[in-house]
Amino acid sequence: QVQLQESGPGLVKPSQTLSLTCTVSGGSIRSGSYYWSWIRQPAGKGLEWIGHIYTSGSTNYNPSLKSRVTISVDTSKNQFSLKLSSVTAADTAVYYCAREILAWGQGTLVTVSS
Amino acid sequence: QTVVTQEPSFSVSPGGTVTLTCGLSSGSVSTSYYPTWYQQTPGQAPRTLIYTTNTRSSGVPDRFSGSILGNKAALTITGAQADDEADYYCVLFLGSGISWVFGGGTKLTVL
Numbered sequence: 001q002v003q004l005q006e007s008g009p010g011l012v013k014p015s016q017t018l019s020l021t022c023t024v025s026g027g028s029i030r031s032g033s034y035y036w037s038w039i040r041q042p043a044g045k046g047l048e049w050i051g052h053i054y055t056s057g058s059t060n061y062n063p064s065l066k067s068r069v070t071i072s073v074d075t076s077k078n079q080f081s082l083k084l085s086s087v088t089a090a091d092t093a094v095y096y097c098a099r100e101i102l103a104w105g106q107g108t109l110v111t112v113s114s
Numbered sequence: 115q116t117v118v119t120q121e122p123s124f125s126v127s128p129g130g131t132v133t134l135t136c137g138l139s140s141g142s143v144s145t146s147y148y149p150t151w152y153q154q155t156p157g158q159a160p161r162t163l164i165y166t167t168n169t170r171s172s173g174v175p176d177r178f179s180g181s182i183l184g185n186k187a188a189l190t191i192t193g194a195q196a197d198d199e200a201d202y203y204c205v206l207f208l209g210s211g212i213s214w215v216f217g218g219g220t221k222l223t224v225l
Contacts, residue, residue, distance in 0.1 A: 063212060
Protein backbone atom coordinates (compact mmCIF):
# COMPACT_ATOMS: atom_id res chain seq x y z
CA GLN A 1 0.00 0.00 0.00
CA VAL A 2 1.43 3.35 -1.02
CA GLN A 3 2.50 5.69 1.78
CA LEU A 4 3.44 9.36 1.54
CA GLN A 5 5.49 11.47 3.91
CA GLU A 6 5.95 15.23 3.76
CA SER A 7 9.19 16.85 4.88
CA GLY A 8 10.68 20.32 4.94
CA PRO A 9 11.23 23.38 7.12
CA GLY A 10 8.51 24.11 9.63
CA LEU A 11 9.27 27.82 9.69
CA VAL A 12 9.69 30.12 6.69
CA LYS A 13 10.25 33.87 6.72
CA PRO A 14 7.88 36.20 4.91
CA SER A 15 8.78 36.85 1.26
CA GLN A 16 10.90 33.70 1.11
CA THR A 17 10.16 30.44 -0.71
CA LEU A 18 8.47 27.51 1.00
CA SER A 19 9.93 24.18 -0.11
CA LEU A 20 8.47 20.79 0.75
CA THR A 21 9.18 17.26 -0.40
CA CYS A 22 6.91 14.26 -0.44
CA THR A 23 8.58 10.85 -0.29
CA VAL A 24 6.57 7.97 -1.70
CA SER A 25 7.02 4.43 -0.39
CA GLY A 26 5.29 1.16 -1.16
CA GLY A 27 5.34 1.79 -4.88
CA SER A 28 7.23 3.51 -7.63
CA ILE A 29 6.22 7.05 -8.47
CA ARG A 30 6.82 6.08 -12.10
CA SER A 31 4.36 3.21 -12.13
CA GLY A 32 0.78 3.69 -13.18
CA SER A 33 -0.90 6.77 -14.59
CA TYR A 34 -1.24 8.72 -11.38
CA TYR A 35 -1.03 12.37 -10.58
CA TRP A 36 0.63 13.60 -7.42
CA SER A 37 -1.01 16.40 -5.47
CA TRP A 38 -0.40 19.06 -2.86
CA ILE A 39 -3.22 20.31 -0.64
CA ARG A 40 -3.11 22.67 2.34
CA GLN A 41 -5.26 23.53 5.33
CA PRO A 42 -4.87 26.63 7.51
CA ALA A 43 -5.59 26.05 11.17
CA GLY A 44 -9.31 25.82 11.81
CA LYS A 45 -10.17 26.23 8.14
CA GLY A 46 -10.97 24.09 5.15
CA LEU A 47 -8.89 22.31 2.55
CA GLU A 48 -7.39 24.01 -0.50
CA TRP A 49 -6.05 22.17 -3.55
CA ILE A 50 -2.67 23.65 -4.56
CA GLY A 51 -1.84 21.65 -7.65
CA HIS A 52 -0.66 18.36 -9.05
CA ILE A 53 1.88 16.82 -11.36
CA TYR A 54 1.58 13.81 -13.61
CA THR A 55 4.36 11.28 -13.88
CA SER A 56 4.95 12.69 -17.35
CA GLY A 57 5.83 16.01 -15.71
CA SER A 58 2.81 17.99 -16.81
CA THR A 59 1.25 20.14 -14.10
CA ASN A 60 -1.97 21.85 -13.11
CA TYR A 61 -2.13 24.57 -10.47
CA ASN A 62 -4.83 26.36 -8.51
CA PRO A 63 -5.38 29.61 -10.46
CA SER A 64 -5.24 31.59 -7.21
CA LEU A 65 -1.71 30.33 -6.50
CA LYS A 66 -0.45 29.66 -9.99
CA SER A 67 1.95 32.60 -10.17
CA ARG A 68 3.79 31.42 -7.05
CA VAL A 69 3.68 27.61 -7.26
CA THR A 70 6.01 25.07 -8.81
CA ILE A 71 5.54 21.31 -8.43
CA SER A 72 8.22 18.96 -9.69
CA VAL A 73 8.95 15.25 -9.57
CA ASP A 74 12.20 13.35 -9.01
CA THR A 75 11.57 9.78 -10.10
CA SER A 76 15.08 8.68 -9.13
CA LYS A 77 14.33 9.50 -5.50
CA ASN A 78 10.64 8.54 -5.64
CA GLN A 79 9.77 12.05 -4.52
CA PHE A 80 7.84 15.05 -5.67
CA SER A 81 8.18 18.60 -4.40
CA LEU A 82 6.36 21.85 -3.83
CA LYS A 83 7.81 25.34 -4.02
CA LEU A 84 5.69 28.35 -3.07
CA SER A 85 7.36 31.71 -3.49
CA SER A 86 6.84 35.11 -1.85
CA VAL A 87 5.07 33.61 1.15
CA THR A 88 3.06 35.61 3.67
CA ALA A 89 1.35 34.74 6.94
CA ALA A 90 -1.67 33.67 4.90
CA ASP A 91 0.38 30.71 3.64
CA THR A 92 0.70 29.30 7.16
CA ALA A 93 -1.01 25.91 7.03
CA VAL A 94 -0.68 22.16 7.27
CA TYR A 95 0.53 20.98 3.88
CA TYR A 96 -0.46 17.54 2.63
CA CYS A 97 0.83 15.54 -0.29
CA ALA A 98 -1.34 12.89 -1.90
CA ARG A 99 -1.46 10.37 -4.70
CA GLU A 100 -4.25 11.69 -6.85
CA ILE A 101 -6.49 13.06 -4.07
CA LEU A 102 -7.07 9.70 -2.51
CA ALA A 103 -4.01 8.50 -0.55
CA TRP A 104 -2.72 11.25 1.71
CA GLY A 105 0.33 11.85 3.83
CA GLN A 106 0.01 12.85 7.46
CA GLY A 107 0.73 16.50 6.72
CA THR A 108 3.36 18.94 7.87
CA LEU A 109 2.81 22.31 9.52
CA VAL A 110 4.52 25.26 7.90
CA THR A 111 4.48 28.58 9.72
CA VAL A 112 5.37 31.80 7.95
CA SER A 113 6.82 34.22 10.45
CA SER A 114 9.85 36.41 10.94
CA GLN B 115 -15.74 31.96 -9.47
CA THR B 116 -17.43 28.64 -8.84
CA VAL B 117 -17.94 27.75 -5.19
CA VAL B 118 -18.51 24.24 -3.86
CA THR B 119 -21.17 24.37 -1.18
CA GLN B 120 -21.69 22.20 1.91
CA GLU B 121 -23.87 22.55 4.98
CA PRO B 122 -21.74 24.21 7.70
CA SER B 123 -23.06 21.88 10.36
CA PHE B 124 -25.38 18.95 10.88
CA SER B 125 -26.55 16.89 13.80
CA VAL B 126 -27.63 13.27 13.96
CA SER B 127 -28.73 10.96 16.74
CA PRO B 128 -26.80 7.75 17.40
CA GLY B 129 -28.21 5.06 15.12
CA GLY B 130 -29.81 7.61 12.86
CA THR B 131 -29.29 8.39 9.20
CA VAL B 132 -27.89 11.63 7.87
CA THR B 133 -27.28 12.88 4.34
CA LEU B 134 -24.69 15.56 3.71
CA THR B 135 -24.67 17.34 0.38
CA CYS B 136 -22.12 18.92 -1.94
CA GLY B 137 -23.35 21.42 -4.49
CA LEU B 138 -22.23 24.15 -6.85
CA SER B 139 -22.93 27.87 -6.57
CA SER B 140 -23.82 27.68 -10.24
CA GLY B 141 -25.04 24.54 -11.93
CA SER B 142 -25.63 20.93 -11.02
CA VAL B 143 -23.23 18.28 -9.79
CA SER B 144 -23.02 15.12 -11.87
CA THR B 145 -20.77 12.08 -11.91
CA SER B 146 -18.56 13.98 -14.36
CA TYR B 147 -17.34 16.03 -11.41
CA TYR B 148 -15.97 12.86 -9.72
CA PRO B 149 -17.31 13.77 -6.26
CA THR B 150 -15.02 12.62 -3.48
CA TRP B 151 -15.73 12.65 0.25
CA TYR B 152 -13.41 12.80 3.25
CA GLN B 153 -13.74 12.46 7.00
CA GLN B 154 -11.41 14.46 9.22
CA THR B 155 -11.09 14.30 12.98
CA PRO B 156 -9.08 16.87 14.98
CA GLY B 157 -5.35 16.68 14.43
CA GLN B 158 -5.64 14.01 11.76
CA ALA B 159 -5.22 13.99 8.02
CA PRO B 160 -8.38 13.61 5.97
CA ARG B 161 -9.47 10.03 5.39
CA THR B 162 -10.91 9.25 1.98
CA LEU B 163 -14.38 7.71 2.33
CA ILE B 164 -15.93 7.83 -1.14
CA TYR B 165 -14.52 8.61 -4.59
CA THR B 166 -15.98 8.88 -8.09
CA THR B 167 -19.42 9.51 -6.61
CA ASN B 168 -20.07 6.17 -4.95
CA THR B 169 -16.95 4.00 -4.67
CA ARG B 170 -15.98 3.27 -1.08
CA SER B 171 -12.31 3.38 -0.21
CA SER B 172 -10.72 0.26 1.21
CA GLY B 173 -11.76 -0.37 4.79
CA VAL B 174 -14.65 2.10 4.83
CA PRO B 175 -17.79 0.59 6.37
CA ASP B 176 -20.75 0.13 4.05
CA ARG B 177 -22.86 2.42 6.22
CA PHE B 178 -21.13 5.22 4.31
CA SER B 179 -22.51 5.63 0.81
CA GLY B 180 -22.27 8.21 -1.94
CA SER B 181 -24.75 9.25 -4.59
CA ILE B 182 -26.14 12.06 -6.69
CA LEU B 183 -29.34 13.46 -5.20
CA GLY B 184 -31.05 16.01 -7.38
CA ASN B 185 -28.42 18.51 -8.41
CA LYS B 186 -25.92 17.68 -5.66
CA ALA B 187 -23.54 14.95 -4.61
CA ALA B 188 -24.52 13.31 -1.35
CA LEU B 189 -22.87 11.35 1.43
CA THR B 190 -25.24 9.24 3.50
CA ILE B 191 -24.30 7.76 6.84
CA THR B 192 -26.67 5.02 7.98
CA GLY B 193 -26.64 3.97 11.61
CA ALA B 194 -24.49 6.86 12.83
CA GLN B 195 -22.00 6.08 15.56
CA ALA B 196 -20.30 8.33 18.08
CA ASP B 197 -16.99 8.12 16.26
CA ASP B 198 -18.61 9.45 13.09
CA GLU B 199 -18.47 12.86 14.74
CA ALA B 200 -16.03 14.70 12.51
CA ASP B 201 -15.65 17.24 9.76
CA TYR B 202 -16.69 16.00 6.31
CA TYR B 203 -15.32 17.54 3.14
CA CYS B 204 -16.23 17.02 -0.46
CA VAL B 205 -14.18 17.91 -3.52
CA LEU B 206 -15.24 18.26 -7.15
CA PHE B 207 -13.26 18.21 -10.38
CA LEU B 208 -14.14 21.39 -12.24
CA GLY B 209 -12.01 20.87 -15.31
CA SER B 210 -8.45 20.87 -16.46
CA GLY B 211 -7.92 24.54 -15.62
CA ILE B 212 -9.39 24.87 -12.16
CA SER B 213 -9.07 21.15 -11.44
CA TRP B 214 -10.12 20.29 -7.89
CA VAL B 215 -12.18 22.57 -5.63
CA PHE B 216 -13.04 21.65 -2.05
CA GLY B 217 -16.23 22.47 -0.25
CA GLY B 218 -16.03 24.35 3.02
CA GLY B 219 -16.78 21.24 5.06
CA THR B 220 -19.63 20.07 7.28
CA LYS B 221 -19.15 19.64 11.00
CA LEU B 222 -21.19 16.59 11.99
CA THR B 223 -22.28 16.18 15.59
CA VAL B 224 -23.58 12.85 16.86
CA LEU B 225 -25.77 13.35 19.92
